[in-house]
Amino acid sequence: MNVNRAIKIYRETHASTIPTMEYIILLLKETTKNIRFCQQATSWEDTQATLLRTQEFLFELMATADRRTEEGERLFTFYVYLNQLIVDVQIQKSTDRLAAVEVFVEQLIEAWEEAQTKTRQQKFTSNMI
Numbered sequence: 001m002n003v004n005r006a007i008k009i010y011r012e013t014h015a016s017t018i019p020t021m022e023y024i025i026l027l028l029k030e031t032t033k034n035i036r037f038c039q040q041a042t043s044w045e046d047t048q049a050t051l052l053r054t055q056e057f058l059f060e061l062m063a064t065a066d067r068r069t070e071e072g073e074r075l076f077t078f079y080v081y082l083n084q085l086i087v088d089v090q091i092q093k094s095t096d097r098l099a100a101v102e103v104f105v106e107q108l109i110e111a112w113e114e115a116q117t118k119t120r121q122q123k124f125t126s127n128m129i
Helices: 003-017 020-040 044-064 070-092 098-124
Strands: none
Touching: 020 044, 020 098, 044 070, 070 098
């Protein structure tokens, strides 16, 4: 079996079996990693390829947003905004706006990790001794 194919299958299986909050946090952390890479990249080709992967992560995040709720719709719109900033970076061929994207994504990571902690506490805490 081809090693690249095996890695792809592993990633797909892993992504489809982890809890949603963990998956969202994973996508956001990968987005941050890609943004930092782009800010330090020396060639535009490397930056552009990484930005495309970053957009794929944002599209995945958009798909996870529950647009039936007001909060989900706002989150979806925010992911669209982040994607638009990345499109602007690609059009202008300047990574200046990535600093703002990085700050927003880091705030999202903090918020999702806090929500994950609260959810775990609610699930696994009881009044019984």
